[in-house]
Amino acid sequence: MVVPSPTPARSVAAGALGIPSIDLSQRRDRVAKLIARACEEVGFFKVINHGVPTDAIARMEAAGFDFFSLPAHEKQKAGPPNPLGYGSRNIGFNGDTGELEYLLLHANNPSCSQKAKMINRKDPLKFSCVVNEYVEAVRQLACEILEMLGEGLRLRDCGALSRPIRDCDSDSLVRINHYPPCYCTNKKVEDELCTTTTTTTTTTNTVATATATATAIAAAAAAAAKSSSTMVMNNSSKHKISRVGFGEHSDPQIISILRSNGVDGLQVLQPAAAAAGGEAGGGGVWVPVAFFINVGDLLQAMTNGRLTSIRHRAMANSSYKSRLSIIFFGAPPLHSLISPLPEMITADSPRRYRPFTWAEYKKTMYSLRLSQDRLDLFRTD
Numbered sequence: 001m002v003v004p005s006p007t008p009a010r011s012v013a014a015g016a017l018g019i020p021s022i023d024l025s026q027r028r029d030r031v032a033k034l035i036a037r038a039c040e041e042v043g044f045f046k047v048i049n050h051g052v053p054t055d056a057i058a059r060m061e062a063a064g065f066d067f068f069s070l071p072a073h074e075k076q077k078a079g080p081p082n083p084l085g086y087g088s089r090n091i092g093f094n095g096d097t098g099e100l101e102y103l104l105l106h107a108n109n110p111s112c113s114q115k116a117k118m119i120n121r122k123d124p125l126k127f128s129c130v131v132n133e134y135v136e137a138v139r140q141l142a143c144e145i146l147e148m149l150g151e152g153l154r155l156r157d158c159g160a161l162s163r164p165i166r167d168c169d170s171d172s173l174v175r176i177n178h179y180p181p182c183y184c185t186n187k188k189v190e191d192e193l194c195t196t197t198t199t200t201t202t203t204t205n206t207v208a209t210a211t212a213t214a215t216a217i218a219a220a221a222a223a224a225a226k227s228s229s230t231m232v233m234n235n236s237s238k239h240k241i242s243r244v245g246f247g248e249h250s251d252p253q254i255i256s257i258l259r260s261n262g263v264d265g266l267q268v269l270q271p272a273a274a275a276a277g278g279e280a281g282g283g284g285v286w287v288p289v290a291f292f293i294n295v296g297d298l299l300q301a302m303t304n305g306r307l308t309s310i311r312h313r314a315m316a317n318s319s320y321k322s323r324l325s326i327i328f329f330g331a332p333p334l335h336s337l338i339s340p341l342p343e344m345i346t347a348d349s350p351r352r353y354r355p356f357t358w359a360e361y362k363k364t365m366y367s368l369r370l371s372q373d374r375l376d377l378f379r380t381d
Ligand code: GA4
Pocket: 083, 091, 092, 093, 094, 096, 104, 173, 175, 249, 250, 251, 252, 253, 329, 365, 366, 368, 369, 370
């Protein structure tokens, strides 16, 4: 079933949408309520004071930029993405494309496959250590957020949402997307592309554009400036264009945690000592702090539709800088049974989804296009 085109809407700036920003250093009971409210009302929010070490983020971003600055034939050795590995423009197996290149890796063992060994041939161990360090910090963040969500939703078992991701057989993934700078010499083409973009953007979609607004760590930005990607379209052109980099979709897993080195992002001022690698600024150091969190399809199913897996998309880069986003997709083990939690099924809210395994859901998702609504196929009504 193909999802009909969303109602045409304007592109709205992220700030204007009022995306909730949650400071995780507040009292736990307050944070738990805020997370539950953000998940119910928006399905998307950003977190600050999340505890993921700044230098782990910087090392991960630098490793991404190092890889994407390799010549195309070197990068191709880590591809094709079937489904894991290096991909360029092609997304999934059913004809979706986007203005990006990416690395898709298993979160539990990022360099286990022969392909992954091609990512950093000189030092595969270093690459895998950097990814492991980042993934473990972000997995911990994902699980803490899910446990607080459980408290905020007053679940009897507050670990029910996080346990599948903590499981050592968890099928979680990490994706590094690289959106090269993208320019156009032809003003008419630019206008056409920009018009198309504007008329198909929905309010909910713009949240992913917002994900492009977290600011780069200074070290990674320096790496970006050095990056000589083979996907850069035309360096000599005058006009910036805005196109879909990764089309509209919802994330299939339980929870997604995204960081981006977007150009005009959010920063907070921290004491100099607290922020290694940040950009110096007056009395302190400006460091990017936000992670963006979104509810995935499985969390929608486990909460019987009380939380909604938000549809989003990412625009292709329209700046002079390469943009890198890193997303952790928290998923259960392949054979876990996904079913609405008992307390989410009530007289007012009867069961909406039949039980299914993650393996079954994955099979369905890979048989469909990016924008298709897969969870609908598991509804009981
Ligand atoms: C969307 C979320 C993740 O990026 C992803 C994507 C996956 C892929 O790129 O291989 C999918 C897409 C995502 C959903 C539908 C299918 C599968 C591309 C596609 C057309 C890694 C995931 O898990 O699902």
